[in-house]
Amino acid sequence: MRIGILAKAAGVSVPTIRYYESIGLLTPPARQGGQRIYASEDVKALSLIRHCRDLDFSLDETRDILASVQRRLPCSDTKSFAEQHLRSIRKRIAELRALEATMASLVSGCETTCCGSTAPDCVILQPGQVNCG
Amino acid sequence: MRIGILAKAAGVSVPTIRYYESIGLLTPPARQGGQRIYASEDVKALSLIRHCRDLDFSLDETRDILASVQRRLPCSDTKSFAEQHLRSIRKRIAELRALEATMASLVSGCETTCCGSTAPDCVILQPGQVNCG
DNA sequence: CTACGCCCTCAAGCCACTTGAGGTTCAAGC
DNA sequence: GCTTGAACCTCAAGTGGCTTGAGGGCGTAG
Known part of the structure; x- marks a missing residue:
């Protein structure tokens, strides 16, 4: 083969x-x-x-x-690999969901606050506390 | 400086x-x-x-x-960067949630079905349809 | 003048492959 | 036997976003 x-x-x-x-x-x-x-x-x-x-x-x-x-x-070894992996997946999901919330609030903030302005003044680009990662 | x-x-x-x-x-x-x-x-x-x-x-x-x-x-350019990014974040979250579901079901399948067996026979390691990624 | 901290460049390492260049082997058709 | 084309081979470099390390220079305080 x-x-x-x-x-x-x-x-x-x-x-x-x-x-x-x-x-x-x-x-x-x-x-x-x-x-x-x-x-x-x-x-x-x-x-x-x-x-x-x-x-x-x-x-x-x-x-x-x-x-x-x-x-x-024994199978329990396999299962513990899987469990640890599952924990890291869930951690990553939590991080991404925090990031999603941040991005979504920035986008809606732009729509209600600064749309019509220019990029340097856009709320999306104002360095502030980003609750993610 | x-x-x-x-x-x-x-x-x-x-x-x-x-x-x-x-x-x-x-x-x-x-x-x-x-x-x-x-x-x-x-x-x-x-x-x-x-x-x-x-x-x-x-x-x-x-x-x-x-x-x-x-x-x-204009600010709308910034917003469209952010919106596209938000879409890709949500896509990634969906992928990870599918993976999470797969892993979780494999782990519980191992607990109910094969625990006490050895790694080569563990359901976690049986090549099958993985609904993720 | 010496010691120390900060600065410099360049190269390699991380992960999990993919892509490309340039060459060899195999199987089929004439 | 010869040619063609697909499949194979090795080796090197590229991807992203840095970090780490080696080996050396600059600036300032004592």
Whole structure:
């Protein structure tokens, strides 16, 4: 199985596969005439990586998850990765919602207060306390 | 006014100021003995950049906003930057909420279904349709 | 004149890839 | 056997928005 077939099977681009190999996330496969030849197990491994990336785990986190799979560690380990990730997602959502509220109030403030003025005087651009981030 | 003073006045790090100059966001100031000397207007300019960054505008967007300020364009231009930014923030929030829902359901699925099993069999790691991103 | 803090430039590192240049291998058709 | 075209190879650089580090210069107070 050549790299292009693997790429389609796992839904990942060809350069990305080579990149994963270069950083040690995928083990280098056998070669024939200089070209990489993969086995069907590699589809599983790469699909798992793609799944982790779809869930927005970082590559470092993905590496840890792969290790826990290879060592057949208990499911509770997997769950704690997921829980920690969920916390960071929720934190990020809270930050973005604060930012959304700030932006929305600035836009409505511009509409009621300064529209018709020029950019340097616009309330949106007045440095003030921004409750976000 | 030397760079360290400007940095404190605008709440930005010294290397960041030099970086902004290197990409053409800040105009290079006068020099004395090789050292940058800033005027009080530069505090305003840099504070505006910081304000845009606090609102999570990209540096490219910030550059456009600065241009609209310098040209004294109407406030409506500023508002449309803000509205577009608000749309992208809301889109990002929606993506993250979908991801949050997916992760939360995987975690609870693990608790009810597979806890006590090992990582390779955990429902969290089963490649399936992930409704996010 | 020495010590210290602040300043300077240039280069590399972070993350997760993508893009491009320039060259090699493979499979199919004639 | 030869040619063509797709797929493969390596290596380097680019993306964003900085931060960090190395190695050195300037200014001022004691």
